[in-house]
Amino acid sequence: MTIAVLGGGAWGTALAQVIASGDRPVTLWARESEVVEAVNGAHENPLFLPKIPLSPLIRATSDLGEIAGAEAVLVVTPAQHMRSVLRGLAPTGQALILCAKGIEAGTLKLLHDVAHEEHPDSPIAVLSGPTFAHEVAAGLPTAITLAAGDEAQAKALAALIARPTFRPYVSTDLAGAEIGGAVKNVLAIACGVVEGAGLGQNARAALIARGFAEMTRFGMARGARPETLAGLSGLGDLVLTCSSTSSRNFSLGVGLGQGKSARDLLSDRRTVAEGAATAPVLVEAARAAGVDMPIAEAVCALLSGEAEVGAVVERLLTRPLSAEVRA
Ligand SMILES: NC(=O)c1ccc[n+]([C@@H]2O[C@H](COP(=O)([O-])OP(=O)(O)OC[C@H]3O[C@@H](n4cnc5c(N)ncnc54)[C@H](O)[C@@H]3O)[C@@H](O)[C@H]2O)c1
Numbered sequence: 128m129t130i131a132v133l134g135g136g137a138w139g140t141a142l143a144q145v146i147a148s149g150d151r152p153v154t155l156w157a158r159e160s161e162v163v164e165a166v167n168g169a170h171e172n173p174l175f176l177p178k179i180p181l182s183p184l185i186r187a188t189s190d191l192g193e194i195a196g197a198e199a200v201l202v203v204t205p206a207q208h209m210r211s212v213l214r215g216l217a218p219t220g221q222a223l224i225l226c227a228k229g230i231e232a233g234t235l236k237l238l239h240d241v242a243h244e245e246h247p248d249s250p251i252a253v254l255s256g257p258t259f260a261h262e263v264a265a266g267l268p269t270a271i272t273l274a275a276g277d278e279a280q281a282k283a284l285a286a287l288i289a290r291p292t293f294r295p296y297v298s299t300d301l302a303g304a305e306i307g308g309a310v311k312n313v314l315a316i317a318c319g320v321v322e323g324a325g326l327g328q329n330a331r332a333a334l335i336a337r338g339f340a341e342m343t344r345f346g347m348a349r350g351a352r353p354e355t356l357a358g359l360s361g362l363g364d365l366v367l368t369c370s371s372t373s374s375r376n377f378s379l380g381v382g383l384g385q386g387k388s389a390r391d392l393l394s395d396r397r398t399v400a401e402g403a404a405t406a407p408v409l410v411e412a413a414r415a416a417g418v419d420m421p422i423a424e425a426v427c428a429l430l431s432g433e434a435e436v437g438a439v440v441e442r443l444l445t446r447p448l449s450a451e452v453r454a
């Protein structure tokens with residue numbers, strides 16, 4: 128049976144490639160007709176994942192109806208578009224594996240809750256971890272967290288998608304697997320700012336550690352387990368995206384740190400920097416949960432143009448001294 132992938136961006140295409148490497152036919156749904164044509168004709172996706180020859184076992188379509196017969200569906204749209212795309216999918220009870228990283232604006236809901244609302248009869252899983260799409264598509268070794276509410280379900284889905292260089296570790300902590308990926312994107316922007324503003328490597332290490340403390344506080348307030356946040360989908364992904372210009376979120380932060388405006392930096396992008404969409408939602412969700420997240424607040428202020436880099440850094444450094452670990 129085929130496995131379906133919803134979303135023909137870099138990550139959806141890379142996941143289709145890794146699944147197809149196990150001799151599995153993959154149906155890839157893409158919004159852009161040029162992606163559908165290029166995947167089916169030239170076996171490539173020059174729009175979102177250039178220079179990677181794709182498996183002929185991947186067949187692209189723009190018809191959501193063609194997803195109906197698949198054994199499982201990997202949902203790889205940007206987080207803010209996930210609900211509308213899922214709404215167009217027939218309610219067949221297929222397992223949905225969510226691969227986007229974010230929190231829904233307006234409702235402040237995690238994506239597994241959104242998916243459950245739209246497809247109450249489908250088992251829901253979350254795939255997250257340190258995964259640059261171009262490395263996964265090139266077959267480089269990668270490990271991920273695969274969480275489902277039920278352990279047997281998580282194991283079955285892990286067996287379905289595991290490949291020699293793509294190694295899932297199972298979990299039953301859906302909230303933990305999701306929150307790590309959503310929050311690290313915002314922290315990656317902050318680390319990029321440190322780089323762009325030339326604040327040094329000590330500052331970046333401090334941001335990673337204090338950012339992880341924010342992630343843990345927020346995660347636990349929303350029901351995540353701290354050990355999940357310390358794993359691949361939390362700390363693992365945080366380290367990856369806070370240390371490489373391959374990260375779109377980190378790169379956005381570099382531009383902000385150099386004094387460019389978020390509007391200019393985001394205006395000519397076709398690709399997503401999810402942290403920019405997540406930051407205001409995360410700050411709102413943290414305030415609603417009574418959780419202090421000064422780094423996320425700082426990123427938000429920079430993105431909105433409310434404050435400049437110098438002021439934001441000064442605000443962070445002049446906060447009252449406090450214990451490293453809060454009771
Ligand atoms: N690229 C990666 O390395 C990577 C790795 C792990 C997770 N992710 C996550 O996967 C998700 C998708 O990212 P990506 O890198 O594949 O995207 P991308 O930046 O490569 O491509 C943008 C995607 O957004 C889609 N899109 C734009 N407007 C849309 C709309 N109105 N409705 C539905 N879809 C729309 C486009 O069709 C395209 O698929 C994000 O949540 C991202 O954080 C990405």
Ligand SMILES: O=P(O)(O)OC[C@H](O)CO
Nearest residue numbers: 256257258259374375376
């Ligand atoms: O390029 P980024 O910053 O969206 O990061 C991609 C993945 O989330 C890394 O795990």
